[in-house]
Each structure stands twice: as C-alpha cells, then as structure tokens.
Amino acid sequence: MRNSAKAIIVRDGRLLVTVNRGDKGAEFYILPGGAQNFGETLHEALQRECIEEIGTNVDIRDLVFVREYIGKHHEFAEFDGHVHQVEFMFLCALTEDASVRQGTLPDPKQFGVKWIRLTELETAPFYPAALKTVIREMTSPHVRYLGDVN
Secondary structure, three states: EEEEEEEEEEEEEEEEEEEEEEOOEEEEOOOOEEEEOOOOHHHHHHHHHHHHHHHHOOOEEEEEEEEEHHHHOOHHHHHHHHOOEEEEEEEEOOOOOOOOOOOOOOOOEEEEEEEEEHHHHHHHOOOOOOHHHHOOOOOOOOEEEEEEEE
C-alpha cells in the first residue's frame, strides 16, 4: 500500500497532464505526481515529483480530492491487481515564469507533457476516468473522497 500526491494544474481552461505510453503502445494521460517516500510530507513528495515529471516547482494549494485505487477491482487487474494506492490530489499553480517540459527523471512510461482543454477531457484517454467530470466541474476547493474508482 502506498500514498501518492498528484497536482491538478488548470490554466486558461486547460489541464496539465503527463503523456504516457501503455504496455500495448496506446497513449494515455495522467496528472503529474507520484509516490510519497518514507520521511517525506505529501507536499515534499509532490514538489519532487513535479520537478521530475514536468520540470518545475509548483505552488501547492488546497487538497481537493482523495482517491483510493485497489487494482484487483478494476479494468487493469491483470497488470496491477496487487496495487493498493491512496492518492491525494492538490490544486496547484505554476509560477508566471515557469517553463513546463518533461522533467529530468520522468516515469518509465512518460514521454511528454501536454495541456488538454477541459472541454476535451471527456473524450481524452485520461486516467483515472472518474476524474474527468469532477475536474471539469470543479467550482470551489473542497475535499472530496472519491472512493475506490478508476
């Protein structure tokens, strides 16, 4: 079981995502962020992951979503049925002079970063799919437990 910190960065009606390639070659998008290491706070983990994946620090703001992922309950159970992860998703902002690019230590499946229009999120290969609507319709910061969703 592991904790993960994720960044929700929205600017000008677009969401910043990392671009990844699945085992069968299909492209998919996820939020920047990743695993919390022992001894790290969630904020420290998120800063480190953002530098590694999107090449910049972020201004971490409110915690807005908590998601559990128990792999054996979902469509990728064949590959990650052993996974149990709790994700803490924070609203974040980039500094005005931030230059977003692939970071220096991206995840093995990551090959880029991209801005996706919120209006196009519903049809994008974005995971977890359960976040598509809640991010698009997010109106004010409030913590919401999403449960075990994909």
